[in-house]
Amino acid sequence: MSSETSVxxxxxxxxxxxxxxxxxxFEEKNLIRADDTFNTFEEVLQLAVKHKVDFILLAGDLFHVNQPSVASLERCIxxxxTYCLGDKPxxxxxxxxxxxxxKHCNHPIVNFEDQNLNVSIPVFSIHGNHDDPCGYREMSCMDLLSSMGLINYFGxxxxxxxxxxxxxxxxxxxNKIAIYGLSHIRDERLERLFKDKKVFMNRPLEDVDDWFNIFVCHQNRVSRPGTKYLSEKCIPSHIMLTIWGHEHESLIDPVRGDSSSGYICQPGSTVATSMCEGEAGTKYVGLLTISGKRFKMEPLELKTVRLMHFETVKLSECDEDVSTSKKTQEFVRRQIEDILLKLSLKYSGHTKQPKLPLIRLRVEYTNETQHFNGIQFGQEFQDRVANSNDMILLRMEKKSIQKKTKCIDDQALSNIMDNEEMDNIEHIVDQYFRTTNEENQLELLSVDGMAEAVDWLVNKSRLDAINKVVTHQMKKMKNHVIKQEGLNENNISEHIISYHNSRTQKSKDEANDVREVLSSQQYTAQNDSDNESNISHAKSDDEEISNDSSANTSVQNVRGKRGRGSRGSRATTRARGRAKGQTKLNF
Structure with a gap:
């Protein structure tokens, strides 16, 4: 097995x-950026047609949310x-x-063998952490596209x-390829499953060494403060190429993994969803060619992506006089003009590439006299920059965390947010309370519970999640305290602290408790009414989901059944329903 340019x-x-x-x-309600994701998705599909690929392989997060708007669904469909249905054999x-x-699909058949469809380019996709299943039936927009026969949803x-x-x-x-798909699972749970040897990748019983094995996943790849991740050492040795989703930085060229797990390719996102350095690079998709045990990954640069520039300026290192707010603004204004000039030379010329770039200039100052209103300053560039309101980010140059604050520890929070890799809201909340001083610690509410609530608010658009969790935890605290013997005004604080500490020691139970509250019928019914949606949130992946299949069973060697009689106009070279001699798997 090798990565070759000479295939x-x-x-x-x-x-x-x-x-x-x-x-x-993403940003579909932003008048300037609403079309960005769809223009680039169309370019991806056009590249598939241009290069006459056999199929498209997606590693998760096709949608930005698991309950996309009707407009987003319609445009995707x-x-x-337009590009994946047709008469191409x-x-x-x-x-x-x-x-x-x-087996998780309502129509468990690959779409190009469905006699009711005329597929020219099959799409195979796992789900990510943004378009993951939810609701009591564990459904997502991916299930909808699967039922329509537009994608083959696996993993x-x-x-x-x-x-x-x-x-x-x-x-x-x-040529033979085996594609192992693992849709997003919480990194903490996945780490435990690998540690407990509860992850099995079943290999074909026939000609086991003749297959080119691909693993598609959607997990954290690197260690970050307060986060878990999937170690490359967990990938089995028979995997020859891993397609790694979730990480947005484009590292398209395959590299050897840390173990004997073959090569790893990180395509990166096709659109920038956060203003950080890792998102500011060129965006790519890959054209993968496989011949036997040899493969080639050709980077295809995307031409419709909105240009983005990220830069940090420390006024303490500036040679110019920036002692006052006015002088600082003059300096920053020149910096923005220089950035715009550099970006003007990078346009691809594609008719659908947006003209207004994204710019994030982080200005770190040391004296309050240098501070100015970044939003007001950005209005000067509202016709030249797509994000003029948050183009400038002003913050005090990083110092040690302040010892005393009145309410929110701004410096502690600022230091955490400085880490652009800290892209998980739960971990931001967790890290804040790990690093802030004792005055700012929670005394009634739990950190794990509030982190989970904030995650549901930010990533799942559950607008009253925090209110629900606060009400629930306060009620539990009250019910516990009033049951204590000898309760009086002098010892009530001790009982509260004792209960809070006991809950803190059970972080997993606390997080599960919050998920049950947010997944309850009463909650989802109200939330559905508020959002005019019939989809409700599900139990989390930390809750048990029963499985009727027994261990160590094998897939039966059953001939694939044909659908309705094939249409006479269809090309005879199609492989519809001709699953002669299906390959058994070794469980």
Missing amino acids: QDDSENFKILVATDLHLG SLLR INMEFVCDQAEVF KQTNLQELKINPILLKKGS
């Missing part, structure tokens, strides 16, 4: 377009119908048990006590 052109080679983190619908075979690989796990990953097996001439 010979061959009609039997697999050609795959690889992408991840498209975040459709329209683009998939499918020259590959699906040779594993579809009922097993797609969804319904038993989170033990993971059995069955690969998609595809053949094209003499």
